[in-house]
Amino acid sequence: NIQIQLVSRPTGEPTLDNFKLVEAAIPELGEGQVLIRNHYLSLDPYMRGRMNEGKSYAQPQPLNEVMMGGTVGEVVASKNAAFSVGDKVVGMGGWQQYFVVDANQRGVIQKVDTTHIPLSAYLGAVGMPGVTAWYGLVKIINPKAGETVVVSAASGAVGSCVGQLAKARGARAVGLAGGADKCRYVVEQLGFDACIDYKEHRDVKSLSAALKAACPDGIDGHFENVGGMILDAVMLRANAFSRVAMCGMISGYNGEPIPMSAPQLILVNRMKIEGFIVSEHMEVWPEALKELGGLVATGKLKFRESVAEGIAAAPEAFLGLLKGRNFGKQLVKLV
Ligand code: NDP
Numbered sequence: 151n152i153q154i155q156l157v158s159r160p161t162g163e164p165t166l167d168n169f170k171l172v173e174a175a176i177p178e179l180g181e182g183q184v185l186i187r188n189h190y191l192s193l194d195p196y197m198r199g200r201m202n203e204g205k206s207y208a209q210p211q212p213l214n215e216v217m218m219g220g221t222v223g224e225v226v227a228s229k230n231a232a233f234s235v236g237d238k239v240v241g242m243g244g245w246q247q248y249f250v251v252d253a254n255q256r257g258v259i260q261k262v263d264t265t266h267i268p269l270s271a272y273l274g275a276v277g278m279p280g281v282t283a284w285y286g287l288v289k290i291i292n293p294k295a296g297e298t299v300v301v302s303a304a305s306g307a308v309g310s311c312v313g314q315l316a317k318a319r320g321a322r323a324v325g326l327a328g329g330a331d332k333c334r335y336v337v338e339q340l341g342f343d344a345c346i347d348y349k350e351h352r353d354v355k356s357l358s359a360a361l362k363a364a365c366p367d368g369i370d371g372h373f374e375n376v377g378g379m380i381l382d383a384v385m386l387r388a389n390a391f392s393r394v395a396m397c398g399m400i401s402g403y404n405g406e407p408i409p410m411s412a413p414q415l416i417l418v419n420r421m422k423i424e425g426f427i428v429s430e431h432m433e434v435w436p437e438a439l440k441e442l443g444g445l446v447a448t449g450k451l452k453f454r455e456s457v458a459e460g461i462a463a464a465p466e467a468f469l470g471l472l473k474g475r476n477f478g479k480q481l482v483k484l485v
Pocket residue numbers: 194195196278279282303304305306307308309326327328329332375376396397398399400401402426427428429471472473474475476477478479480
């Protein structure tokens with residue numbers, strides 16, 4: 151059972167040295183337990199926060215233990231009547247090939263139906279990132295038809311769903327992404343109305359001018375994944391009573407300061423800014439997953455994946471995710 155452990159904590163940018171590949175035995179199955187072979191690992195930006203010592207909203211990742219994280223896989227042995235060999239499941243299997251769970255604990259693994267939805271999608275559009283998009287858009291921004299919604303990291307796992315869900319509700323969707331390829335994909339494949347390459351803009355003034363052109367009626371809702379210059383530029387174009395879903399601030403995950411240059415605009419524009427953590431809203435998951443699953447199964451919600459091959463590739467792919475080298479949901483394929 152090949153695993154990736156965290157062996158040291160980064161200061162600033164993480165490096166490959168923070169991780170170590172180890173080989174462990176596959177544990178014996180006890181009563182009620184299930185052995186799962188992971189097919190895909192999910193790599194997510196929140197994992198960077200967990201690499202730090204200090205307690206954030208999530209517990210730190212313990213040193214010299216398997217990196218925690220979401221996985222999809224297949225039951226390969228079972229001593230639990232509720233699970234059979236061959237069942238496809240989603241769970242928190244971590245960065246390793248196999249894991250054992252006590253399947254009597256409610257919610258620790260969930261069976262998934264792969265008839266119309268590919269297994270890997272349960273880590274993306276029909277999983278945690280999709281529900282994140284759904285929660286921020288529906289519960290915080292709540293766009294009306296004709297309103298304008300902006301989303302940063304628009305080609306990514308969360309952002310790509312935000313814009314498509316906004317379009318499905320009759321809103322205008324405008325993305326921000328790094329590079330011409332990502333922007334072209336966001337407009338041509340995902341159906342956003344416009345996408346701005348933020349890397350072409352050196353300062354807030356220039357980015358805000360681009361937003362003005364893409365959002366002629368101003369911005370009613372903003373889904374923030376990045377922070378910093380992007381949030382500043384959006385605030386300059388925000389309409390009265392606009393809503394901001396504060397989902398992520400990836401531009402500061404390595405400890406970079408992310409000041410807000412004009413907080414008075416919150417007052418001037420009577421804005422509502424709300425942060426949220428998707429795992430604290432389990433009550434919306436069934437409704438959100440039903441909509442997301444239906445849209446994916448019928449081809450109405452599109453998604454893209456960046457797939458690294460083999461467990462050993464996980465650390466490098468994770469570093470890439472924090473630098474925008476992924477294009478869509480970052481996964482590691484094991485089988
Ligand atoms: P993505 O698939 O969007 O990948 C991350 C993307 O962020 C990169 O591709 C890159 O896109 C962009 N990025 C990386 N570094 C920077 C930087 N320094 N400055 C600007 N952009 C950067 O990841 P997810 O969709 O999984 O996550 C998106 C956001 O949602 C993250 O902030 C994450 O922490 C947050 N999140 C929050 C949750 C919650 O419960 N609140 C739950 C899940 C996710 P580009 O090349 O376009 O810049």
